[in-house]
Amino acid sequence: MEKLETIKDYKNRIDNALENQFLRSAMDKFAIAYRESRKNAFAGIDTDTLIAEVAEIKRNAIKNNDKLFEEFKSVAQKNGVHVHLAATANEANEIISKIAKDTGSQKIIKSKSMTAEEIHLNKWLENEGLKVTETDLGEWIVQLRHEGPSHMVMPAIHLSRFQVAELFSGVTGKEQDAEIERLVKVARKELREKFVEADMGITGANFVIADTGTIGLVTNEGNARLVTTLPKVHVVLAGIDKLLPTIKDALTIAKVLPRNATGQKLTSYVTWITGPSEYLGDNSVNYPSQSSMSALSPESTFNKREMHIVLLDNGRRKIASDPDFSQILQCVRCGACANVCPVYRMVGGHTLGYIYIGAIGLITTYFFHGAKNAKNLVQNCTNCGACKAVCAAGIDLPRLIKEVHTKIQDEHGHPLKSLMLGKVLRDRKMFHTLLRIASVAQKPFITTQNISDKDSSPKRVSAEEPLYLRHLPLIFFKEHNFRTLPAITKVPFRDRWKSVKANTKQLKETNKKSLKIGIFSGCVQDFVYPEQLEAGLKVIQRLSSNFNTDNYNEHNNKQLNITLEFPMDQSCCGLPALMMGEKDAAADVAVQNVNAFSEYELDYIVTLCASCASHLKHAVPKLVNNTVAKDFADKVIPFSQFVNQVLSYEKQHIKKFDNNNLPLKYNKITWHSPCHLCRGLGIKDDPKQLIKATGNTFVQAKEEETCCGFGGSFSANFPAISREILNRKLDDVENTGADLLVTECPGCVMQLRGGALNQNRKFKVVHLAELLSVKS
Amino acid sequence: MNNINIISEFKEKASLVSAVIHEADTIEDSFRIAISLCKKNFIIASPQLDNSNLPLLEKLCIENGITLLKENLRKYTNGIDMGITFADFGIAETGTIVVSSDSEDKRLSTMISEIHVALLYKSNIRATALDMADELSALTSRPSSYTAFITGPSRTADIERVLAIGVHGPIALHVIIIAA
Known part of the structure; x- marks a missing residue:
């Protein structure tokens, strides 16, 4: 075992x-x-439409899988193919080893098949005493190393030419140079012999086409063509999810597959095989085999290879019947x-x-x-x-x-850690009480000092305001020290709300359009970075009350009355619970949040945390399946989109206003796009337009949309990976020469600012709201 | 897309994947071009040529000291120098040729030769694969059919993602577009 x-x-x-x-x-x-x-x-191709088309083709094919199987089976059998359906991995292995036995096959060559990897076919056949050789170069390399592929289409991407040279030196008994062209030739020569002596060839299939009984193979090296031409027996192993109605469907998928896999418009070879093809080799060994050949007339098998197709279920039919998970069978393995x-x-x-x-x-x-x-x-x-x-x-x-x-x-x-998290998050009062206790309990570990002149944490409400955890409490390990973590604030945003609200001018001019805005804070901004929320509210107030141009079309009104609300019963958005595998807790919290906001009759629910926004918008209506939740989700809008599109400010307002009041002037500003903003919500340009509107010079960082490595509980569970992703990100930022990095998610701020401070990077890190807000 | 654009796109896309494009007026011209790519004592294979074309090629081979194989290619799996086959279609969008290779000898001539020369009638070049889905469906619905899309020579990037040409298939692909 x-x-x-x-x-x-x-x-x-x-x-x-x-x-x-x-x-x-x-x-x-x-x-x-x-x-x-x-x-x-993909240049010149409407990628989204094409992907939607592929999804639709696959979705329908999965839905009609049983029908397609019957159709394929009947056509393929008429063409002289033996069609097998294997319920499990072991069944497939048994079928294939029996075919080998019945046909007297000893030497087997294979072209790359992930499905064969899935059922551990090589191991099975080798245990039966058969000699199996992989013929895809990468696959052969990993086979020789007795390991599995490390990528679905580039199996040996983890290995260097030197490792391959050493390996090939062993195989050929001759010293081989670490020169790629030469190593490829070694494989060509060595494997050609294997092709010639093989009794049986095994391939996968990228497409199994029902109406013509055809299989389609997408390859680059040409090995699959030899595997299906030289040996007298051809066995195809494919998941039943590869079934498609027609070649047209396959061609549509073939348009995406190589482009998405390796950035090729098409692979060197796409091979369409319909039944056993002509075979002119030695017929002497057990040919035709006794394996249910009786239905075929001798003429139909004359000069033909023996062809078997093993379609594998291995749980796929069960997945297909699951309304949610069935979509994983849409995968084309790119x-x-x-x-x-x-x-x-x-x-x-x-x-x-x-x-x-x-x-x-x-x-x-x-x-x-x-x-x-x-x-x-x-x-x-x-x-x-x-x-x-x-x-x-x-x-x-x-x-x-x-x-x-x-x-x-x-x-x-459920592990204790995630159970407890779920339990605590479900009970808002308990959760917030714990956070308040933690803010006291962290005392021995905190510092109230800014760490360096690059420290962009603002001075907080009092000199005793905790800023950072000086060293981490013992519940953390050393591996978490790659970033300077912020302390929990003494006064969370919810406790500041009363005075924030009192200080906001609630203009009630009747000629102005009224907008009622709810603020969703999320835990991090409520309890760690309340100043980000305060800054954001200032920006909203300022832009709405200074708004009096003729250019405001959306509401056909020249000015705005903004009423702000902060429902006190709001809690964590629930994403952390989902990340820890606590879906029930996430659903409970979602209901609490929907209810907390439902009585206010809001026009928008603005959040300054991209992760919260994306979760509230997409996950909450799935977790709470009713119209109130949908209405709630529809109103959720991230800060930058709200400011840039709803407030529909005149560019000069930010600029004019800020030229006098901008807290700091920067040489260059760059942007990190939070994953849940750019991909989660599709917001890419609004924040950058706002940054540019401040009159500062904007420079784009490489890979501005790549994750910073935070990922909530991810960085707690896998700090070493989080650290490495962060380092890459910080390098990209530093290479822009910017002295300020702006982002729009408190999680990203925590990760990026923590890393930048810890490593004495040359830039500061702020939330977009902090950049746009007036110096206090 | 008009026909001229389709042809020029085919040429462009095929060249991008390292196929070499030639143009000929007649089949005889195309054979001449193929032979001009040969060295003396080359062994070439061209199975499945019909009786009107075969003598033309045979004559050129004899004149140039080249051995021409027409069948039993299985005996030559160590490699032959060149395979000459007709292609059924060209696909402009990807620079692909479609070779219906049901015959084992024809198939092998496109697999085990160092150089594959494909002869393609201009009129058989289509804009996209999806445009010709019906023709492809007809081609692939025949029992025991073996239809190959070939886009450039055999390639791999399996070692350090460095592109290398000619792993298990031809090291070079020449496509001769025939006008007539």
């Missing part, structure tokens, strides 16, 4: 991966190059969700996958390989949403990762 990996073992593997310098630089180069080549490959994943970029595929890698792997591992192999893996997600944004089939990956996390905990028990 394989030993179960503990979370500690898993973290050790992560540390090893992070220390692998070759892996780190290879992953990093790839992450950057991929983005560029993908963009070029691997793009790994390509853009900030965690994958740091640790590689062996650490971010069991067999299937990347975001889809985090989900399918649970279904195909069980909770025991998925339970650590599924937590290793920053919830940045980069995978969802790139998915070729429009799968809601980040949400489903959290759903799997919850499922595993529901089935196998």
Whole structure:
């Protein structure tokens, strides 16, 4: 029995991966190059429409899977193919080894198949005494190393040419230079012999086409063509999710697959095989085989290879019947969700996958390989949403990762830590009481001093106001010291609200349009960064009361009366609970928040936390399935969008006003786009327009939309990865030469400011509201 | 897209994936171009040529000291120098040729040769694969059919993501577009 990996073992593997310098630089180069080549490959194509089309094709194919299977089976059998349906991995393995036995096959060659990896086919066949050789170069390399692929389409991306040279020197018994062209030739020569002597070829299939009984194979090297041409037996192994109605559907998917996988417009080869093709080799060995050949007339098998198609269920039919999870079968296995994943970029595929890698792997591992192999893996997600944004089939990956996390905990028990978090979050009063106690209890650990002249934490309400945790309490470990964490404030925003509200001019001029705005603070701004909220409210007040141009069309009114409300019963948005796999707690909290706001008849619910905003907008209506929740979600709007679009300010207002009052003047300002703002809510330009409107010089950082590594509980669970993602981000910011980094999420501020201070970086970090607010 | 644009897009896209494009007026011209790519003592394969075309190629081979194979390519899996086949279609959007290769010998000639020369009638070049879905469906619905989309030579980037040409298939792909 394989030993179960503990979370500690898993973290050790992560540390090893992070220390692998070759892996780190290879992953990093790839992450950057991929983005560029993908963009070029999709140039001139309406990508969103195409992806929606692919999703629709796959969705329907999954829905009609049983029908497509019957259709395919009947056409393929007429064409002389043996069609098998394997319910489980072992059944598929048994079917394939029986085919080998019946046909007298000893030597087997394979082209790359993730489905074969899924069922551990090689191991099975080798245990049966068969000789199996992978012929895809990368796959052959990892086979020789006795390891699995570390990427779905680039199996050996974790290895250097030197490692390959050493490996090939061993295989050929001859010293091989670490020159890539040459190494490829070595593989060409060595493997050609294997092709010639093989009795049986095994391939996967990218498409299984029902109406013509055809399989489609998408490859680059040409090995699949030899695998399906030289041996006398061809076995296809494919998941039943690969079934499609027509070649037209396959061609539509083929338009996305290579572009999304490797940034190629098309791979070198796409091969369409309809039934057993002509075979002119040696027929002497057990041909035709006794395996249910009787239905076929001798003429129809003359000079034809023997072809079998094994369609694998292995839990897919059950997934297909699940209204929520069925979408994971839309996956076309392009691997793009790994390509853009900030965690994958740091640790590689062996650490971010069991067999299937990347975001889809985090989900399918649970279904195909069980909770025991998925339970650590599924937590290793920053919830940045980069995978969802790139998915070729429009799968809601980040949400489903959290759903799997919850499922595993529901089935196998919730860890104490997450149970307690769920319990505390459900009870707002208890949660807030605990935070208040913590603000006192942290006393021995805090400092009230600004750390350096780069410290952008404002002076707080009193000289005793805690600013940072000087050193971390013992519940944390040393590995968390990569950033300077802020202390909990003495006076949370909710306690400041009364005086904030009293100080705001509540103009009631009848000729003005009235807007009633609710503020959703989120825990971090309420209890850690109340000054961000105060700044934001000042900005809203100022822009609405100074608003008197003729250019305000949206409400056909020249001026605005803004009424601000802060419902006291609001609580945590619930995202942290979901991130910890506590879906029930997240649902309870969602109901509390919806109720807290429902009585106010608000026009907008403004939040200065992008994560809260995205969660409230997208997750809450799913957690609380009623019209009140939908109405609540519809009103949620992030700060920058509200200021830039609803207040519809005249650019000169910010500029004119701020030129006299801007707290600080900067040489250059750059921007970090919170994941939940740019991808979660689709807001990309509003904040930058606002920054530019201040009259400062804006410089764009490289990868401004890449995650900062915070991810809430992610950075608590996987501090080492969080640290490395952060470092990369801070480098990108520093390289712009900016002296101010602006963002719009308190979580990002915590991570970025904490890292910048800890490492004495040359820039300050502020929330957008702080930049736009008047100096007090 | 008009026809001229389709042809020029095909040429452009095929060149981008390292295919070499030639143009010929007739089949005989195209054979001449293919032979001009050969060195003396080359072994070339061109199975499935019909009786009107075969003598033209045979004659050129004899004149140039080249061995021409027409069948039993399975005996030559160590490699042949060049394979010459007709392509059924071209796809402009990706610079792809579609080779219906049901015959094992034709298939092998596109796989085990170092250089693959594909002859493509100009009139068979289509704008996109989806535009010709019906034609492809007809091609692939025949039992025992083996239809290959070929886009440039065989390639890999499996070692350090460095592009290398010619892993298990041809090291070079030449497409000769025939006007007639």
